[in-house]
Amino acid sequence: MQLPSDLQQAVTNVSELWTDRMMPGTAREVSDRYRDKRRHGDDVMVHSDADVAAYAATRMPGTYAALRACMTHAHGVMPSWHPESMLDAGAGPGTGIWAATQVWPSLRNCCQLERVEGMIRIGRELGVHAEHPAVRNAVWQETDLRSDWQAEPADLVAASYVINELGEAEGLLLAERLWKMTKGVLILIEPGTPAGWTRILRLRDHLLSTGAEMVAPCPHSRPCPVEAPDWCHFSERVNRSRLHRRLKEAELAHEDEKFSYAAFSRLQVQPCDARIRRHPMIYSGYLRLSLCTGDGLREETVARSRKEAYRAARDARIGDAWPADA
């Protein structure tokens, strides 16, 4: 996955303004703070404009890839749904609307709730370079999600990589509140760690108990069949730009962004039959798919002799619906 060219250019332009202050240490400190916020003893992860620019250059490609993948899965389940409005809670530099407009060009407006002024500033600067008017014209609202905030309900509501920055009770309250603001689809995304998945699972159980319909990734609304120490997560490979590599002091030209998520709808949904949980394992003459289905977890062997199915399975990626539409 690569950022769309207008977003990549925007990130490069904005980051170059901060290049001399954004030494590799800045990106590392921001990552460290995200990895272990308790050790750093405060709940605001990005402080200076250099921190925010480092976030945009090093974390935004990964969170963009996760958002876009989840939205693509939801679109696959609801192909005739075309949202016009979006609400993004904890929008950061606006990653959500950049991803959403790639999947749903029908979007016309977006309200971004964010508490860090520097994020809002950089989000606005990035947005100026966007081709899609919904990104350019997004409305930013400086908001603490733990306060009594107000916003208009929206067709598409998202909270990505933000609930883990709140306490457990606050996260649940936020999810409930966002669900009330959702006219179409709510997407919650967390890091693809056992802790991130546990958080998603708790919110899933809660929202399903209030009548939400599961859109993705689960092909059912029953209790999750995955048992610890396994956990449900997906992964997207992200190409690293030169700036990204320099700031992360990274050798590899790519990184794998792991995420757990759940998407819910108020509309009636026909979920997919099954979803691919791991990268297909290819053997001589056949391959194996690890699936989550309406009847639980299952392994499926696809022989090379089933030409069309084999080709579809070989090209399938983790998170894709199965059988493939093809």
Ligand SMILES: C[S@@+](CC[C@H](N)C(=O)[O-])C[C@H]1O[C@@H](n2cnc3c(N)ncnc32)[C@H](O)[C@@H]1O
């Ligand atoms: C890891 S970033 C994710 C940003 C964006 N959603 C993305 O996926 O790239 C989390 C964002 O949530 C914001 N945030 C955390 N707690 C918040 C709160 N209580 N109110 C509003 N925003 C908050 C942070 O300032 C940060 O911009």
